[in-house]
Amino acid sequence: MRTELENMLARRYKFMRKGKTLIEQKSEGFIGDLYSAFGCECGDGWYQILDELCSEIEKIINESDSPVDLEVNQIKEKFGTLRFNVSIDGPEKECTKIEELIQEAEQKSASICEECGNPGIIRDDLGWILTLCDDCYVLEVARSLMFEFDEAFKELAK
Numbered sequence: 001m002r003t004e005l006e007n008m009l010a011r012r013y014k015f016m017r018k019g020k021t022l023i024e025q026k027s028e029g030f031i032g033d034l035y036s037a038f039g040c041e042c043g044d045g046w047y048q049i050l051d052e053l054c055s056e057i058e059k060i061i062n063e064s065d066s067p068v069d070l071e072v073n074q075i076k077e078k079f080g081t082l083r084f085n086v087s088i089d090g091p092e093k094e095c096t097k098i099e100e101l102i103q104e105a106e107q108k109s110a111s112i113c114e115e116c117g118n119p120g121i122i123r124d125d126l127g128w129i130l131t132l133c134d135d136c137y138v139l140e141v142a143r144s145l146m147f148e149f150d151e152a153f154k155e156l157a158k
């Protein structure tokens, strides 16, 4: 995801602020905070899903009588859908509600194009799985064909 979009989430939601960068973590010899190191490892098309999810999570945290501690561990695409991995500490009711919201957002990502945010479907014939709209799917097919041609030419040129 573009840095500008990640920064917008970080400005809007406290728990989306990043800690140590990849370089800082590397210099300490251990990469333990994947979100701070790599940001949102998914396409810009899911920005809206993330923004809505964070806004709902923030509301639960703000309205809770006891403190809710939420740490974002990793945000990525896996098998065509969003993964929003967090550690939560707090009252059971709030924690369960947040987990439900995350599940809903992850399910929603299976019908939103990861590239552009238009309605999409899961495509599993690209050699890998992605959720894409028709237009982005055609582009992705073209890209994978170009890659195959490129590899074939390299092979011939040897």
Ligand SMILES: [Zn+2]
Pocket: 113, 114, 115, 116, 117, 118, 120, 132, 133, 134, 135, 136, 137
């Ligand atoms: Zn698209």
